[in-house]
Amino acid sequence: MNVHTKGLGLLVLVAHLVGCGIQRDYAILWSGVRAGGITYFGGDPKYNRIAWSSPLGDEPPAFSVRLPDGQIIKPDEFTIAKLESFGVTEWKPRSSGRPHPAQPLTTYRRIKSGAGALYACFDEQNRLQGISISAYTGEGTVFAGDRSGRRMIPLPASRDELVELFGEPKREYSTLY
Numbered sequence: 001m002n003v004h005t006k007g008l009g010l011l012v013l014v015a016h017l018v019g020c021g022i023q024r025d026y027a028i029l030w031s032g033v034r035a036g037g038i039t040y041f042g043g044d045p046k047y048n049r050i051a052w053s054s055p056l057g058d059e060p061p062a063f064s065v066r067l068p069d070g071q072i073i074k075p076d077e078f079t080i081a082k083l084e085s086f087g088v089t090e091w092k093p094r095s096s097g098r099p100h101p102a103q104p105l106t107t108y109r110r111i112k113s114g115a116g117a118l119y120a121c122f123d124e125q126n127r128l129q130g131i132s133i134s135a136y137t138g139e140g141t142v143f144a145g146d147r148s149g150r151r152m153i154p155l156p157a158s159r160d161e162l163v164e165l166f167g168e169p170k171r172e173y174s175t176l177y
Contacts, residue, residue: 022177024176026039026047028171030062030167031062033063034050036049036051046156047159048156050133054129060147061075062166063144063146064152067086072149073118074149078131080126084109089111093108107123114136115141116133116134118131118133141154144165145165
C-alpha cells in the first residue's frame with residue numbers, strides 16, 4: 001500500500017467519523033425527572049445525570065439519592081437543614097454578571113466527591129427550586145432511586161434501567177455535536 005492510498009484511507013475514516021458525529025448528548029424526560037448522558041463515536045448512551053427543577057417549588061422531586069457513603073436522601077429531605085446534616089456546603093456558581101434586582105435571591109448547596117456530586121438550589125423562602133446528581137466515575141458510587149428510596153440504580157445507568165425505575169418516558173431526544 002502506498003502513502004497516497006494510506007492518506008486517502010485516513011481521509012475517508014475522518015470523514016466517516018465527522019459524518020457520524022463525535023459526541024451525542026441524550027436526554028430522557030419524565031414528570032419530575034430529567035436524565036442526561038453523552039456518548040462519543042456512537043454506542044449506547046449511559047446516563048450519568050439525574051435532575052429535577054420546579055421554579056415555583058410546588059412539587060417534590062420524583063427521585064431519591066444514595067450518596068457514596070451509603071446515606072439515602074428522600075425527596076422530603078431535600079431541605080437546607082437536612083442536606084447540611086449530610087455534609088452539603090454552600091456553593092456559589094460562576095455567574096456571567098450580577099443578578100437583576102428584581103430576581104429572587106437563590107441559595108446553592110452541594111456535596112462533591114471524586115465519584116460525583118449533588119447540587120441543590122433554594123429560593124429566598126428556602127424552598128427547593130432544583131436538585132441534580134451526577135456520577136463522574138464508574139458505576140456503584142452514586143445511585144438514583146424512586147421516591148421511597150427502596151429501588152436504586154447506579155449511575156451511569158442505561159435507558160432500560162431508568163425505564164424500569166421511572167416508567168416509560170414522556171419525551172426523549174439527542175443532539176449531535
